[in-house]
Amino acid sequence: xxxxxxxxxxxxxxxxxxxxxxxxxxxxxxxxxxxxxxxxxxxxxxxxxxxxxxxxxxxxxxxxxxxxxxxxxxxxxxxxxxxxxxxxxxxxxxxxxxxxxxxxxxxxxxxxxxxxxxxxxxxxxxxxxxxxxxxxxxxxxxxxxxxxxxxxxxxxxxxxxxxxxxxxxxxxxxxxxxxxxxxxxxxxxxxxxxxxxxxxxxxxxxxxxxxxxxxxxxxxxxxxxxxxxxxxxxxxxxxxxxxxxxxxxxxxxxxxxxxxxxxxxxxxxxxxxxxxxxxxxxxxxxxxxxxxxxxxxxxxxxxxxxxxxxxxxxxxxxxxxxxxxxxxxxxxxxxxxxxxxxxxxxxxxxxxxxxxxxxxxxxxxxxxxxxxxxxxxxxxxxxxxxxxxxxxxxxxxxxxxxxxxxxxxxxxxxxxxxxxxxxxxxxxxxxxxxxxxxxxxxxxxxxxxxxxxxxxxxxxxxxxxxxxxxxxxxxxxxxxxxxxxxxxxxx
Amino acid sequence: xxxxxxxxxxxxxxxxxxxxxxxxxxxxxxxxxxxxxxxxxxxxxxxxxxxxxxxxxxxxxxxxxxxxxxxxxxxxxxxxxxxxxxxxxxxxxxxxxxxxxxxxxxxxxxxxxxxxxxxxxxxxxxxxxxxxxxxxxxxxxxxxxxxxxxxxxxxxxxxxxxxxxxxxxxxxxxxxxxxxxxxxxxxxxxxxxxxxxxxxx
Numbered sequence: 001x002x003x004x005x006x007x008x009x010x011x012x013x014x015x016x017x018x019x020x021x022x023x024x025x026x027x028x029x030x031x032x033x034x035x036x037x038x039x040x041x042x043x044x045x046x047x048x049x050x051x052x053x054x055x056x057x058x059x060x061x062x063x064x065x066x067x068x069x070x071x072x073x074x075x076x077x078x079x080x081x082x083x084x085x086x087x088x089x090x091x092x093x094x095x096x097x098x099x100x101x102x103x104x105x106x107x108x109x110x111x112x113x114x115x116x117x118x119x120x121x122x123x124x125x126x127x128x129x130x131x132x133x134x135x136x137x138x139x140x141x142x143x144x145x146x147x148x149x150x151x152x153x154x155x156x157x158x159x160x161x162x163x164x165x166x167x168x169x170x171x172x173x174x175x176x177x178x179x180x181x182x183x184x185x186x187x188x189x190x191x192x193x194x195x196x197x198x199x200x201x202x203x204x205x206x207x208x209x210x211x212x213x214x215x216x217x218x219x220x221x222x223x224x225x226x227x228x229x230x231x232x233x234x235x236x237x238x239x240x241x242x243x244x245x246x247x248x249x250x251x252x253x254x255x256x257x258x259x260x261x262x263x264x265x266x267x268x269x270x271x272x273x274x275x276x277x278x279x280x281x282x283x284x285x286x287x288x289x290x291x292x293x294x295x296x297x298x299x300x301x302x303x304x305x306x307x308x309x310x311x312x313x314x315x316x317x318x319x320x321x322x323x324x325x326x327x328x329x330x331x332x333x334x335x336x337x338x339x340x341x342x343x344x345x346x347x348x349x350x351x352x353x354x355x356x357x358x359x360x361x362x363x364x365x366x367x368x369x370x371x372x373x374x375x376x377x378x379x380x381x382x383x384x385x386x387x388x389x390x391x392x393x394x395x396x397x398x399x400x401x402x403x404x405x406x407x408x409x410x411x412x413x414x415x416x417x418x419x420x421x422x423x424x425x426x427x428x429x430x431x432x433x434x435x436x437x438x439x440x441x442x443x444x445x446x447x448x449x450x451x452x453x454x455x456x457x458x459x460x461x462x463x464x465x466x467x468x469x470x471x472x473x474x475x476x477x478x479x480x481x482x483x484x485x486x487x488x489x490x491x
Numbered sequence: 492x493x494x495x496x497x498x499x500x501x502x503x504x505x506x507x508x509x510x511x512x513x514x515x516x517x518x519x520x521x522x523x524x525x526x527x528x529x530x531x532x533x534x535x536x537x538x539x540x541x542x543x544x545x546x547x548x549x550x551x552x553x554x555x556x557x558x559x560x561x562x563x564x565x566x567x568x569x570x571x572x573x574x575x576x577x578x579x580x581x582x583x584x585x586x587x588x589x590x591x592x593x594x595x596x597x598x599x600x601x602x603x604x605x606x607x608x609x610x611x612x613x614x615x616x617x618x619x620x621x622x623x624x625x626x627x628x629x630x631x632x633x634x635x636x637x638x639x640x641x642x643x644x645x646x647x648x649x650x651x652x653x654x655x656x657x658x659x660x661x662x663x664x665x666x667x668x669x670x671x672x673x674x675x676x677x678x679x680x681x682x683x684x685x686x687x688x689x690x691x692x
Contacts, residue, residue: 233507
């Protein structure tokens with residue numbers, strides 16, 4: 001059913017909805033783009049230690065262990081999460097056809113979130129990491145992130161609750177599940193590992209693997225696919241194809257996806273990795289099903305694709321299918337014997353973060369920003385350039401890591417080859433992959449520039465309005481008269 | 492597009508909708524096939540959620556079979572191994588024997604005799620001719636299957652048959668076997684049932 005059918009009751013138009021999201025989205029996206037640039041830069045700094053090991057030898061902040069950890073966390077918690085939360089808020093408001101409920105809450109939450117990321121990053125750089133994968137942020141930062149996420153979720157849920165159209169759209173399932181999923185998994189893992197009484201021994205690693213899988217596989221899939229399922233039909237101008245596949249994919253993803261995560265080589269009772277491998281096998285179903293939905297929606301669409309949002313999101317969905325299948329492959333015991341402890345896992349993680357989530361979020365941001373700000377992007381060409389830099393850069397970054405990982409794994413299995421030689425195999429691949437990282441960084445700069453200039457223009461506009469109001473009141477010496485732009489400024 | 496949008500917004504396509512359809516049959520079939528395959532894998536590799544089974548071992552039985560044994564358990568494990576390779580072919584791994592060929596060992600009064608001396612003569616020298624087992628008449632022709640085995644193995648296999656399949660009798664030591672072997676001498680002749688009955692238990 002089309003929303004436009006019951007137009008007569010609709011009192012709110014799209015531009016009002018967009019305007020209500022302006023402040024929270026600017027706060028979320030602006031910070032996200034900044035963290036993305038910083039995260040990628042730190043990632044390059046970390047990689048440089050493979051090319052010139054003594055480059056940052058005197059600065060403990062920038063050594064590999066600190067910089068790489070901080071870079072990974074900046075990508076996930078700094079960029080992907082706030083950007084996804086912003087997009088989720090906007091999608092919920094749009095699908096509900098109401099202005100954002102409690103718009104001030106996400107603004108406050110966005111600042112809390114960025115504060116948390118800042119505290120966490122600084123702590124990691126100065127050596128205060130907790131040492132658990134993807135939970136390196138200290139307790140203070142984790143609490144800030146958790147509180148901010150809860151606040152934004154409350155605003156999103158309230159917006160959903162006031163929706164004019166009762167029926168839920170497939171994006172709703174994914175995004176709502178994503179909101180609950182993060183609170184559940186991040187909260188649980190933090191309580192266990194960063195709390196006062198962490199469990200002892202290998203259980204810590206099990207919790208770490210569980211969280212890593214829930215964030216990097218399940219959460220990213222829920223958020224990324226939920227967002228893609230909103231934008232793809234919107235851009236193509238067709239309804240989302242085959243919601244049956246979508247529902248089946250959604251249910252199997254949340255049911256089996258969360259079992260994955262324990263590597264087959266883990267020193268734990270055999271049933272844990274076996275159940276993980278079982279879950280991984282079954283997770284092929286949602287990946288294929290969701291890919292089919294996207295393919296069927298997009299196919300035969302006559303939408304030009306020259307670096308616009310459409311390209312970003314199509315590339316992102318394709319990355320989802322490929323990177324998820326590679327990720328699932330890591331849990332096959334035979335493959336894992338070769339791939340464990342190599343660059344392969346790093347490559348897959350970066351593909352999931354940048355190639356899948358990053359691409360879809362960039363596409364969504366470029367699609368949303370002009371609407372929310374009420375004007376075109378200041379550098380539309382840079383946005384196009386961003387796509388090609390991101391797409392090319394991600395592939396150049398990730399594929400050498402995957403190939404190098406396989407070669408490294410083969411050599412590691414050969415008892416006649418010394419460990420150092422096996423590790424050195426990856427060096428030539430790392431050179432290519434650092435070039436890819438640089439390209440991605442340039443792309444991220446395009447994004448940051450667009451968002452920054454838009455924010456500055458908007459703030460200058462606000463100042464101009466205020467100045468003209470003050471001037472008018474001075475000249476006329478009379479009572480305050482609202483101007484057309486004033487209302488907008490207050491919202 | 493809606494009227495309001497014309498009034499106050501740039502042209503905009505409506506909010507996306509979804510076509511209704513049910514999940515197709517093929518994907519459900521594929522899911523079931525994967526569930527079955529995964530189930531087989533889970534069955535063979537999970538050790539049935541036993542917290543003591545670690546990869547690469549796959550079950551509790553496998554672990555137990557490779558554990559070092561001591562005392563009576565070791566004797567029984569050794570006896571079982573000898574039995575399966577030497578005696579089990581005729582007497583059956585369940586000890587029920589084969590009709591017309593080998594009498595049952597399970598519940599046999601010969602096996603569960605108080606002492607093992609008479610019993611030990613059978614594998615060390617063989618049996619030929621008429622013998623009564625469990626109230627039935629047998630015409631046996633059993634070779635000296637145990638003559639070539641070391642005393643420890645014969646003791647182990649006798650202990651095993653005396654304490655398996657519901658049988659309950661005392662263990663046999665290698666010394667017992669050694670005595671019987673000395674009694675028989677270097678060139679054993681198979682005994683008949685009546686000869687055996689004259690011997691002390």
